[in-house]
Amino acid sequence: MRAISAIISTVALVISLISIKSTKSSQSTMSWSQKSFSLSSRSRGCYLVTDEVVQNLPEVKEYKIGLLNLFIQHTSAALTLNENWDSDVRLDMTDALEKIAPESWNYRHDAEGSDDMPAHIRSSLIGASVTIPIKDGRLATGTWQGVWLCEFRRYRHSRHIVATIQGEKYK
Template identity: 85%
Template sequence: MSWSQKTITMSPRTRGCYLVTDEIVQNLPELKDYKVGLVNLFMQHTSAALTLNENWDSDVRADMTDALEKIAPESWNYRHDAEGSDDMPAHVRSSLIGASVTIPIRDGRLATGTWQGIWLCEFRRMRHSRKVVATIQGEKFK
């Protein structure tokens, strides 16, 4: 059993849901060394999130952004507003989506479904660069 861990600095993004599977895989060349295992991706921020969802139709990402804005609207009268009016709704959305995803590794590749991709959901208006800790556990090729 082998372990690997690194921090990935993601490209800066503004509010929205983004397909980042390729960016994650490019930053994890060590995936190819694992015959079987798991990779856990952990978002080190409270106003962004990671999830698995549709990897083909960008309308799904736009619809998700719109739906989350309706679920946790900026216009609500939040108590916490020290970092701006978009900060507290970002925390709510982040809690709803989650800070991490765990994906199986099979034969050196992510074992996602045909239509699954890794999304980074950015909930702040201003462009932010986010850090994701990737932890791999598994059996390497011999």
């Protein structure tokens, strides 16, 4: 009976050590990274900014697998994933959003001009963030997907992005 108890204790100890080693090795490759950057200033419209994002985030190449979250720190612009090839899609999106929240309405909030409140509405509709998978050191977007900045103000604005990466780095 003591022999069986000793064997069970030894097996439990080995399993525990394997579990600890496995946990330690997976913890050592998991990583978080966060930084802020600004996009080039633009006036009203939808713009493909994937290349600008990638240029500002060379650390993406360090990740085997992970998630990139991009958050825009503004209430009159937005980020989204959409068509990356045909620029007519961006023009059509701009036109459609202007019809959904037209500047011509009699809004109460116009502290920064007649395009102020429509910009807030459009921003809420599109959203302040996107999350993109990272696979083998690259953004894992679909063939026709790209990161868009949707600028809803008439005059040029510089937009600030907080980028957060969480994932497993290459060893």
